[in-house]
Amino acid sequence: MPCIGVLLVNLGTPDAPTASAVRRYLAQFLSDARVVEIPALLWQPILRGAILPTRPRKSAEAYAQIWTDEGSPLAAITRRQTAALQDTLGETARVAHAMRYGAPAIGPAIDALMAAGCRRILIAPLYPQYCAATTATVVDAVTAHLATLRWQPALRFLPPYPADPAYIGALKASVTAGLAALDFVPDTLVASFHGMPERTRALGDPYHDQCRATARLLAEALGRPVEVAFQSRFGRAKWLEPATDATLARLGREGRDVAVIAPGFAADCLETLEELAIRGKAGFAAAGGRHFAYLPCLNDSAAGMTMLEALIGRELAGWL
Numbered sequence: 001m002p003c004i005g006v007l008l009v010n011l012g013t014p015d016a017p018t019a020s021a022v023r024r025y026l027a028q029f030l031s032d033a034r035v036v037e038i039p040a041l042l043w044q045p046i047l048r049g050a051i052l053p054t055r056p057r058k059s060a061e062a063y064a065q066i067w068t069d070e071g072s073p074l075a076a077i078t079r080r081q082t083a084a085l086q087d088t089l090g091e092t093a094r095v096a097h098a099m100r101y102g103a104p105a106i107g108p109a110i111d112a113l114m115a116a117g118c119r120r121i122l123i124a125p126l127y128p129q130y131c132a133a134t135t136a137t138v139v140d141a142v143t144a145h146l147a148t149l150r151w152q153p154a155l156r157f158l159p160p161y162p163a164d165p166a167y168i169g170a171l172k173a174s175v176t177a178g179l180a181a182l183d184f185v186p187d188t189l190v191a192s193f194h195g196m197p198e199r200t201r202a203l204g205d206p207y208h209d210q211c212r213a214t215a216r217l218l219a220e221a222l223g224r225p226v227e228v229a230f231q232s233r234f235g236r237a238k239w240l241e242p243a244t245d246a247t248l249a250r251l252g253r254e255g256r257d258v259a260v261i262a263p264g265f266a267a268d269c270l271e272t273l274e275e276l277a278i279r280g281k282a283g284f285a286a287a288g289g290r291h292f293a294y295l296p297c298l299n300d301s302a303a304g305m306t307m308l309e310a311l312i313g314r315e316l317a318g319w320l
C-alpha cells in the first residue's frame with residue numbers, strides 16, 4: 001500500500017531572535033488576510049510604514065529571553081512532537097511537520113511526502129480551537145499548494161478538538177500534576193487563550209465559544225473553577241475580553257495565589273513563555289500579588305503525545 005503521510009502544522013516562528021529575522025516572519029504572518037482583516041490597500045502601508053520598522057526590534061528582545069540551544073521553543077517542541085509521533089506510528093505513517101509562516105514551509109513539506117511515496121496525507125493543524133486566523137489559513141495554504149500540483153495526494157484534515165475527551169483528559173492530567181508540584185496552593189486557576197478581534201465573533205468565528213467550551217469542560221473535569229482570559233492584543237480594535245494582563249493585575253490586587261495555563265497552545269512559545277510566564281508574572285507582582293506559577297503546555301509530554309496519538313490514530317483508521 002502507498003505510504004500515508006502525517007503533516008503536523010503549527011504557526012511558525014522566526015529563525016533567529018534578531019530584528020531582521022523577526023521582520024521577515026512578521027511581514028509574512030501579518031500580510032495574511034486571514035490574520036489582519038483590513039483591505040491590503042489600507043493595511044500594507046501601515047504594516048510596511050509603521051509596524052515593520054519598529055515592532056521587530058522589540059519582539060526580538062522578547063524572543064531573546066526565551067530562545068534555547070535548540071532554537072525557538074515553538075520550533076524545538078514541534079520537532080520533538082513530530083519525532084515522538086513517528087516513533088509511535090512506526091511503519092504506519094511517515095510524520096513530518098511544517099509551519100504556516102516561516103520554515104519549514106507547507107508546500108515543500110507536502111512535496112517531500114509525495115516524493116517519499118505518500119499518496120494520502122493527513123494535515124493536522126495543531127490548534128485545539130478552530131479559528132479562521134489559524135486553522136483556516138492552514139487549509140488555505142495546503143489547498144493553494146495542491147492547486148499547483150499535477151498529481152495531488154488524497155487529503156484529510158484533523159478536526160479541531162476543543163471538547164474532545166482525549167484533549168480534556170490530557171489537560172486534566174497535566175494541570176493536576178503541575179499543581180501538585182508547586183510549592184504553594186493556588187486558589188485561582190486562569191486559562192489564558194490567544195486573543196482575537198471581538199468582531200470576528202459576530203462574523204461567525206467559533207473561536208471564542210470553543211475556548212469557553214474547553215475551559216468549562218476542564219473546570220468540570222478538575223472539579224474547580226477556571227477563569228478564562230484572552231491575551232496578546234494586537235492593534236487598536238476591541239479584542240475579546242477579559243484581557244489576561246488586566247485579569248492578572250486584578251488578581252494580584254486581590255491577593256490571590258494564581259496558576260496560569262494556556263490550553264489553546266499545543267506548544268509553548270513566545271506568547272506563553274514571555275508574555276505569561278515573564279511579563280504576566282511581573283504585572284501580577286507589580287499589582288501586589290505574591291504567588292504565581294505558569295504551568296507548561298501539553299508540548300511533547302506523555303499526556304500530550306498520548307492525546308495526539310489518539311486524535312491522529314482515529315483519522316488514520318479510516319485509511320488503514
Ligand SMILES: C=CC1=C(C)c2cc3[nH]c(cc4nc(cc5[nH]c(cc1n2)c(C)c5CCC(=O)O)C(CCC(=O)O)=C4C)c(C)c3C=C
Nearest residue numbers: 011012013014035059074131133134194234264269270271
Ligand atoms: C493559538 C492561536 C492563535 C491565534 C488565534 C492567533 C491570532 C493572532 N495573532 C496575531 C498576532 C501575533 N501573534 C504572534 C505570535 C503568536 N501567535 C500564536 C498563536 C495564535 N495567534 C503563537 C503560537 C505565536 C507565537 C509564535 C512564536 O514564535 O513563538 C505575534 C508575533 C510576536 C509578536 O511580535 O508579538 C503576533 C504579531 C494576530 C493579529 C492574530 C489574530 C487576528
Ligand SMILES: [Fe+2]
Nearest residue numbers: 194195232271
Ligand atoms: Fe498570535
Ligand SMILES: [Fe+2]
Nearest residue numbers: 232270271275
Ligand atoms: Fe504576544
